[in-house]
Amino acid sequence: MSLFSTTYDVIVIGGGHAGSEAAAASANMGAHTLLITMNLQNIAQMSCNPAMGGIAKGQIVREIDALGGYSGIVTDKTAIQFKMLNKSKGPAMWSPRAQSDRMMFAECWRTMLEQTENLDFYQDSVNGLLFDGNKIIGVKTALGLEIKSKTVIITAGTFLNGLIHIGDKTFGGGRAGESASTGITEDLVLKGFEAGRMKTGTPPRVDGRSLDYSKMLEQPGDESPEKFSYLPTTKSLVKQRSCYLTYTNPKVHELLREGFDRSPMFNGRIKSTGPRYCPSVEDKVDRFATKDRHQIFVEPEGWTTVEMYVNGFSTSLPEDIQDKAIRAIEGFENVKFFRYGYAIEYDFFQPTQLKHSLETKLIENLFFAGQINGTTGYEEAASQGLMAGVNAALKTQGKSPFILKRNEAYIGVLIDDLITKGTDEPYRMFTSRAEYRTLLRQDNADLRLTPLGFELGLASKERMDRVLEKQRKTDLLIKFLEETSVTEAEINPILEAKNLDLINQSLKLFKVAARPQLDFSDFKDLEKLKVFIAENDIDWEIIEQAEIHLKYSGYIEKEKNNADKLNRLENVTIPTNFNYQKLQSISFEAREKLTKIQPTSISQASRISGVSPSDISVLLVYMGR
Template sequence: MFDKEYDVIVVGGGHAGSEAAAASANMGCKTLLITMNLQNIAQMSCNPAMGGIAKGQIVREIDAMGGYSGIVSDTSAIQFKMLNKSKGPAMWSPRVQSDRMRFAEDWRLMLEQTPNLDFYQDMVEGIWLEKDKLKGVKTGLGLKIKAKSVILTNGTFLNGLIHIGEKNFGGGRAGERAATGITSDLIELGFEAGRMKTGTPPRVDGRSLDFSKMVEQPGDENPAKFSYLDVTQPLKNQRSCHMTYTSNLVHDLLREGFDRSPMFNGRIESVGPRYCPSIEDKINRFADKDRHQLFVEPEGWNTVEYYVNGFSTSLPEEVQYNALKSVKGFENVRFFRPGYAIEYDYFPPTQLKHTLETKLVDHLYFAGQINGTTGYEEAASQGLMAGINAALKIQEREEFILKRDEAYIGVLIDDLITKGTEEPYRMFTSRAEYRTLLRQDNADFRLTQKSFDIGLASEARLKRMNYKQEEADKMVQFFKDTSVAPEEMNPILEAHNSAPVKQAGKMFKIFARPKMTLETMRSVKVVEDYIETHKLDDEILEQVEIQVKYSGYIEKEKNNADKLNRLENLKIPDNFDYFKLQSMSMEARQKLSEIKPTTVSQASRVSGVSPADISVLLVYMGR
C-alpha cells in the first residue's frame, strides 16, 4: 500500500496534526495524516470552545496565514464573544462556543478537500531510522511507511494513563487507547522525556438541569467572527451559556473524597496546568474562598450534553456526583460521564529548534502537547508552523520563524525553545511584551503577506488584506489632513465633556482625545460623508479608530521592538563554544551550550542567562 515515499507524514489527527497536515499539503508536499481513529480528527477533547484571552489572537494569526482553525471555528460556532472589550484593544480577545460534533466534521471535510493529502488509520509505534537518518515511521500493523519528514503531534496519547479516584487505566482520551512505543524509541535516540497531567470535568444531561436558578450568559449583541475571509458569516442566532457557583457545602462534600484523590494520595506525581486547576486544587489552594464560578456550556446546537467548565476533577465518580448535586440548578443532575485526569509523556521543548525541528534528528518535528503546551489553539499554531517548516526544508527553502514582535505564535515558540516548561504552557497576553502590536484585529496585516510569500496564504486572502489596509491608511490620512471649524466641533466636544477648540484644527488631534470615539466623530458631516462615499465596513472602521487612538503607544512599541531586533540580527555561529568565555557564569555557559540559541536576542531570553552574561558574549563578538 505504501511503496511510494511521502514528503511529510503527520502522526496524530488532533488540532496540531490537522493544521500541520493542511499546511504541508497546501504548500505542495505529498502528505500522509496517520492517526489511531479517523472518526476523531480535530476532536475537542476538553471544552467545546475556541479562542479566549490571548488564544483568540492565536486563532486569528492561524487564519491570517491560511490555516483552517478560524474558518472551522466560524462554521461550527454557536456563540461569539469579544472578551475584555472594556479594556484597550491589545486585550480584546475573540472566543466562540462551538458545536463539538460539527467542529470535528467540518475539519474532516476540509482536510478531505485538501489536495496532496492522504489518510490512514493505524497506531504509529516508532520512528524508522537507518544510519541515523530519518526514513519514516513504523506502525502497529507492522508497516514501514517512507517519508522525508515526520511531524509528531501525539497529544495526551503517549503512554496516557487516565485517573478517576483510585481507579486508573491506560488511555489517551475517554474511550480511546493510549499510544505506545514512540516514547521508548525517542529515549533510545537520546531524547529527554517527562510526564505532565491535565484534567477534564464531568459532562452532564442538560434535561436534568434547572437553568432558571443560573445566570444566563448570552453572546455578543453584534457578533463578529474569526476568519478574515468572506467564506464565513457572523452568527444570526446564538445559544446562551449559563453561570452558577459552588458553595461551602459543595467544598465539604468534595473534601470527603480527598483521601481517594489521585492528586492528593500520590498516585499522580506529574505537574498539571497552573492556570486551569481542578476543583479540588482550587478549594485546597484558595481555602479562604467560599465559592467558585462554574460555566455551564452547551456542546452543540441540538445535543442535550453540557460541559461544566470550572469543575475539572479526578475525584471518585460518586464524590463528583454528590458534590455537583449540591450546586444550584444541578439538584437533579444526570451524568453523561465523570471528569477524569490524564497523565502523558512529553518532551521538554528546549530539544527543538525554532522551526520545531528536533536538534537530535533532522527532518523530525514535534508540535502540540508533546512539547508541554496545553490548549487547542497553542497546539494548532505549532502544527501550522511545523507543517510550514517541514515543507520548506524539503523544498530547500529558507526556514520560517516568527519573531516575538510579529505574532503570539512567535512568543509561544520562543518561550518554549529558550525557556522550556515544567508545567503545561498556556498563552496569556502578559507573556507578550509587544501586545499592543500583536492585536487580534491586525493579524492579517502582520502575517498574510509573509504567508503568501512562502506559498501558503491565497491570493484572494492577500487581496482582501491589501484592500483593508489601503482603505484604513487612507482614512487615517484623511483625519490628519482635514480640519474642522470650532463652530461645528465645539458642540460635540461639550456634549462629551471635552475642552472646546479656539480655532480650526486637524481632526486627527481631536479624535485622539480620550473621550472621543469614531461614533462621536461621525457627527461631523465630512466624516460621515467620507465613510458613505467609500462604503467602509466595520472591520476597516475599527482599524482606523485603533490606529488613531493608540498611535502613540503603537509607535513606542515599534521603536522598542526595533531595538530588540538589532540583537535578533546578531547571529551566533553554529557549535559556538561558550565554555571558552571564562567571564560568563557557569550556569549561562551550561544553559547556552544545551539550548544552542541562534541569535544573541534568543540567548538573552534563556532562563539563567543574565545581562552581564550577554555583555560578555557581545564583547567577544566585537560588539
C-alpha cells in the same frame, strides 16, 4: 499508489488540532502529505471544552487564519456563540472567543482536510519510528506497515503512554474511550531525548435537561458578534446559544474534601504537573481554602445536543464524590451525568530540544508540535502544528525555515518561550507573555502575517488582495482625518454632550477624534465624515484600524522602536555548537544553560533563564560587538 511503495514528503502522526493544521499546511504548500491517526472519526476533536479563543488564544487563532490555516474558518462555520473579551480595556487586550458545536467542528475539519490536495489519510496507530543514523526516514504502524517519508511530524497530544485516573481507578488511554499510544517515546529516549510526564484534566459532561437554569446567571453572546476568519467564508452569527454561570459553595467544598484521601492528585498516584492556570476543582478548594465559592460555567456542546460542559469543575475525584458534590451546586440538584471527569497523564519532551523551526536538534527531519512540547490548549497546539507543517514542507523543498519573531506574532512568542526557556508545567499563552502586545493585536493579524503566508504559498491570493485593500482604505481614512478641518459649530455639540472641553477654533478632525473619551460612533452624524465613508465604502473594520492608529500611534511607535533594537541582537548570530565552556568569565549556570539550549543568536541567549546581562556583555565582546 500503495502505502508500501510511496515515500511521502511529510507524515503527520496524530489528527488533533496540531496534526490537522500541520497536515493542511504542508499539503497546501505542495508537499505530498500523509495524516496517520488512530480514528479518522475523531479528527480535530474538541476533547475538552467546546470553545476556541479567549485571552491571547483568540489572537493566536486570528494569526493562524491570517497565515492561511483552517482553525478560524472551522470555528466560524461551527460557532454557536461569539464574544470579544476584554472590550473594556485597550485594543491590545481584546480577545475573541467562540463556543462551537463540538460534533460539527470535527466534521467540518475532516471535510476541509478531505478537500485539500496532496493530502492522504490512514487510520492506524504508529508504534515506532524508522531512522537512518540521526535522520528519520519513516514510521512503523501497529498493523506492521513501514511507511517511508522525508520528514515526520509528531503531534500525539495526550496519547503517548496516556494514563487515565478517576478516583482509585487507573487505566491506559489517550482520551476517554480511546487507547494510548506506545512505542514512540521509547524509540526517542533510545535516541537520547529527554522525556517527562504532564497531567491535564477534564470536567464531567451532564444532561442539560436535568439542570435548573433559573438558578443560574445567563451569559449571552455579543449583541453584534464578530467572527474569527478574515475571509468572507461565513457571516456573523444571527442567533446564538447562551452559556450560564453558577458557583460552588462551602457545602460543595466540604463534600469534595471527603474524597481527598481517594484523590490521585493528593494520594501520590499522580506525580506529574498539571496546568497552573486551569486547576482541578479539588486543587482550587485545597489551594484557596479561604474562598467560599468558585465560578462554574455551564457551556452547551452544540446547537441540538442536550450535553453540557461543566467548565470550572475539572476533577479526577471518585465518581461518587463527583456526584454528591456537583448536586450541591445551585441548578445541579437533579443533575444526570453523561460522563464523569477524569485526569490524564502523558509523555512530553522538553521543548529546549527543538530548533525554532520545531525540528528536533537530535534527529534531522523530525518535528514536534502540540502537547508533546509541553503546551496546553487547542490554539497553542494548532499554531505549532501549522508552523511544523510549513517548516517540514520547506525542508523537503530545500528552503530555509520560516520563523516568526516575538514582535511579529504571538505564535513567535509561544515558540521562542518553549525553545528558549523550556517548561516544567503545561504552557498556555497569556497577553502578559508578549512584550509587544500593542503590535500583536487580534485586529491586525492579517496585516502582519498574510503577506508572509502569501509569500510561502500558504495564504491565498484572495487573502492577499483583501489585506492590500484593507491597508489602502485604512490609509485613505487616516489621511482624510488628518487633512479635514472641522469647525466649532460641527464639533462643540458633540463635546458638550460628553461634558468635554469645547474648541474655540477650527481643528483637524484627527486631533478631536484622538481624544480618549471619544470614539467614532460619536461622529456618526458629522456630514462630511458620513459622505466620505459612503463614497469610499469604508466598513467598521477600517474604521477600527484608523481609530486604533489615532489613539495609540505613540505606543505603537515606541514598541516598534524597542523591537528594532532587539532585532539588532537577533542579527548577532552564534555559531552552531559553540563551546561556551571556554568562556570562563561567564557564570557556571550560564555556561550550563547555553550549552544545553544552544541559542542561535545573542537575543535568544538573553532570554534564557539564568543568563545575566553581564554574561551577554561577555558574549557580545567575544562576537566582536
